Amino acid sequence: MDELxxxxxxxxxxxxxxxxxxxxxxALWDGKPAVxxxxxxxxxxxxxxxxxxxxxxxxxxxxxxxGTPDGGPRTGAGGRGVLDLNEQAVLQAAxxxxxxxxxxxxSSDHILGQSYVVRAKTGxxxxxxxxxxxxxxxGARKGTGEGYADRDLPxxxxxxxxxxxxxxxxxxxxxxxxxxxKWLTFPTKATKAARxxxxxPEAGEDARGGGDFxxxxxxxxxxxxxxxxxxxxxxxxxxxxxxxxxxxxxRQAGRPVEPPGGWAVPQIARVxxxxxxxxxxxxxxxxxxxxxxxxxxxxxxRVTDPLGRRGVALAADERAVKVxxxxxxxxxxxxxxxxxxxxxxxxxxxxLLARQNQLTVPGGPYAQMKPGFIIDYSAVRSAQWxxxxxxxxxxxxxxxx
Amino acid sequence: MTxxxxxxxxxxxxxxxxxxxxxxxxxxxxxxxxxxxxxEIHGYAAKRLGPDAASDVxxxxxxxxxxxxxxxxxxxxxxxxxxxxIATNLIxxxxxxxxxxxRARARLGPGxxxxxxxxxxxxxxxxxxxxxxxxxxxxxALPAGERDVLLLVALADLSHEEVAAALGVPYGTVGSRLSRxxxxxxxxxxxxxxxxxxxxxxx
Numbered sequence: 316m317d318e319l320x321x322x323x324x325x326x327x328x329x330x331x332x333x334x335x336x337x338x339x340x341x342a343l344w345d346g347k348p349a350v351x352x353x354x355x356x357x358x359x360x361x362x363x364x365x366x367x368x369x370x371x372x373x374x375x376x377x378x379x380x381x382g383t384p385d386g387g388p389r390t391g392a393g394g395r396g397v398l399d400l401n402e403q404a405v406l407q408a409a410x411x412x413x414x415x416x417x418x419x420x421x422s423s424d425h426i427l428g429q430s431y432v433v434r435a436k437t438g439x440x441x442x443x444x445x446x447x448x449x450x451x452x453x454g455a456r457k458g459t460g461e462g463y464a465d466r467d468l469p470x471x472x473x474x475x476x477x478x479x480x481x482x483x484x485x486x487x488x489x490x491x492x493x494x495x496x497k498w499l500t501f502p503t504k505a506t507k508a509a510r511x512x513x514x515x516p517e518a519g520e521d522a523r524g525g526g527d528f529x530x531x532x533x534x535x536x537x538x539x540x541x542x543x544x545x546x547x548x549x550x551x552x553x554x555x556x557x558x559x560x561x562x563x564x565x566r567q568a569g570r571p572v573e574p575p576g577g578w579a580v581p582q583i584a585r586v587x588x589x590x591x592x593x594x595x596x597x598x599x600x601x602x603x604x605x606x607x608x609x610x611x612x613x614x615x616x617r618v619t620d621p622l623g624r625r626g627v628a629l630a631a632d633e634r635a636v637k638v639x640x641x642x643x644x645x646x647x648x649x650x651x652x653x654x655x656x657x658x659x660x661x662x663x664x665x666x667l668l669a670r671q672n673q674l675t676v677p678g679g680p681y682a683q684m685k686p687g688f689i690i691d692y693s694a695v696r697s698a699q700w701x702x703x704x705x706x707x708x709x710x711x712x713x714x715x716x
Numbered sequence: 717m718t719x720x721x722x723x724x725x726x727x728x729x730x731x732x733x734x735x736x737x738x739x740x741x742x743x744x745x746x747x748x749x750x751x752x753x754x755x756e757i758h759g760y761a762a763k764r765l766g767p768d769a770a771s772d773v774x775x776x777x778x779x780x781x782x783x784x785x786x787x788x789x790x791x792x793x794x795x796x797x798x799x800x801x802i803a804t805n806l807i808x809x810x811x812x813x814x815x816x817x818x819r820a821r822a823r824l825g826p827g828x829x830x831x832x833x834x835x836x837x838x839x840x841x842x843x844x845x846x847x848x849x850x851x852x853x854x855x856x857a858l859p860a861g862e863r864d865v866l867l868l869v870a871l872a873d874l875s876h877e878e879v880a881a882a883l884g885v886p887y888g889t890v891g892s893r894l895s896r897x898x899x900x901x902x903x904x905x906x907x908x909x910x911x912x913x914x915x916x917x918x919x
Binding site: 332344 | 771852
């Protein structure tokens with residue numbers, strides 16, 4: 316019996332490092348910025364929900380099923396085929412995706428946040444922590460430059476009611492919260508980290524860069540089809556999603572294994588990512604229509620995004636998430652809750668506003684929160700063409716408390 | 717199937733270090749070391765800790781190597797061995813999560829899908845693997861020094877001399893740790909009593 320061989324075979328072959336990982340690792344020592352970063356892709360914490368906070372949570376958070384497994388009835392009285400006002404609202408927003416004026420530079424600014432529950436003696440309240448703002452820009456033509464910068468924002472009570480509860484608790488300057496498998500402490504006041512970082516592994520400028528979005532030139536993005544079915548075929552099939560999400564190691568019989576919760580969540584993340592790049596208005600509209608038509612995607616009417624903006628939304632089926640005590644943590648945060656992935660569009664312009672994971676049935680860590688509570692999100696603060704070289708905004712996206 | 721997922725310079729590999737003594741001082745030549753070994757070190761870390769921590773460990777390994785490149789002594793070890801030594805030290809900082817994950821795998825029966833968490837969308841590699849049950853329990857229960865030796869030999873394919881150089885322990889210690897580790901793995905896999913329960917292996 317060869318134990319060494321048994322061990323070797325049991326450990327298997329992991330996926331090789333991605334180009335981005337290699338570039339970032341190299342940037343740590345070679346003094347040049349790792350600018351091959353997100354390439355205007357949607358930041359990857361998007362779409363992975365509560366688990367994204369730590370890989371260990373893969374075991375701590377056990378998915379125990381999801382609602383309406385057959386794709387479920389469409390939202391609205393009549394189901395598919397019957398006029399659905401919510402769906403109509405999204406499709407009308409898609410149609411309004413105005414002609415975006417082009418310029419010399421494309422820039423985008425997005426905010427990532429994760430909710431945590433603070434159980435103070437004076438009453439439970441929710442905060443948004445792990446808040447980061449990322450700014451990326453790139454010239455339309457190669458050689459006109461590109462750059463990335465990010466900053467950490469202070470934690471903040473999630474809503475005015477939460478803010479009142481935070482004040483009742485004495486307006487603590489730091490907040491200690493349980494995050495999947497560890498305690499984290501967040502400041503509630505702006506710190507040094509709230510300054511923009513423009514160097515380091517995930518930030519920097521490359522004067523020779525530009526001309527490349529999601530691996531395509533601006534000209535190539537113009538050539539994308541506007542037909543929803545064609546776009547769905549190009550971007551939303553399990554094969555394409557598997558490739559985009561690096562599921563190559565999890566293939567069965569040549570097909571990527573369906574992720575827990577189905578394909579709707581990665582489909583939302585993929586469309587968000589594409590809409591984050593300077594794709595033409597017709598393609599933008601086509602992508603929203605394609606997503607709307609996917610089984611397992613429902614139009615849910617109007618919602619408010621984490622920056623307080625109203626928009627029309629699509630959602631994936633809700634999923635149940637069970638928080639176990641596998642990695643310790645407070646016993647009162649264990650239990651099962653249900654939530655769903657939501658993508659929000661500006662009704663007037665068809666612009667992407669946010670992707671957010673929203674509580675549908677309270678339980679576990681969110682037992683005292685109400686349905687609609689936002690568990691984590693990525694919100695677009697701005698995405699636009701300019702002729703002047705873009706700079707990250709000095710102002711904070713939220714008022715400082 | 718040994719752990720060289722994409723050795724960037726396979727033609728040179730049998731000759732040992734990608735860079736002889738004087739070159740490591742030159743950042744360009746360090747780039748060659750990086751290109752030749754990054755994927756392999758990343759692969760080793762990914763097997764032991766999963767993809768997220770692997771990214772961290774692999775990039776820190778090369779940052780550390782870059783900072784200490786003046787002190788690298790080619791007379792003592794090949795560059796590859798030296799890098800495995802640095803990586804193993806960094807992996808040691810994740811020991812608790814490594815052991816925790818192994819114990820979680822130890823509880824999986826042969827047919828269970830491991831970790832139904834949503835992170836598996838990305839971490840799909842787990843479904844392809846056979847690291848579970850008694851074997852995982854036995855590896856989890858090994859003293860850290862024995863686990864390092866076992867995995868450097870089994871996964872990184874280092875010789876006893878190379879393991880000794882990488883870990884900075886005497887040659888004889890490598891042999892004794894390895895034989896103890898092999899014995900425990902063999903017993904866990906049924907070398908003694910096949911009726912024994914998984915739980916016995918790790919308490």
